[in-house]
Amino acid sequence: MSTPADLPSAAVLLRDQLLQRLQVLSPSTLNLIDESHLHIGHAGAEGGARHFRLQIVSNQFHGHSTLARHRLVYDCVRDLMPYPVHALAIEASTPPSEGLS
Structure with a gap:
């Protein structure tokens, strides 16, 4: 996995921008x-x-x-695609229910 220290500065800024925009979805992960x-x-x-x-x-x-989950994510970053974000592979899920194993 790449870390911010491994990326060019523009890539770090883009990564930070994506993370900030996705906060609107109140992610737990x-x-x-x-x-x-x-x-x-x-x-x-x-x-x-x-x-x-x-x-x-x-x-x-x-x-x-x-599909609806992916749309919620894309709504946060749509203006960044296809440049500077060419591709975004999404794994979107809900937290596990408490008390269930």
């Missing part, structure tokens, strides 16, 4: 992984566009289908 290094040479990576993987857990996803 929020992991944003820059996978751009896996897409070097890919047409979508030209010009510095980045690829991210998002793992997000939020109560706001309760009662929503996977």
Whole structure:
């Protein structure tokens, strides 16, 4: 997993911007992984566009289908796509119910 120290400064700023925007979903878990290094040479990576993987857990996803959950995420970052964010792989879930194992 890449860390901010491993990324160019513009990539760190973009990562921070994404994390800040996603706070509107009140996540209990929020992991944003820059996978751009896996897409070097890919047409979508030209010009510095980045690829991210998002793992997000939020109560706001309760009662929503996977597609609806993804739409909630995309609504937060839509203006950043397709540049500077070329791709965003999303794993969106709800917190486990208390008392269930």
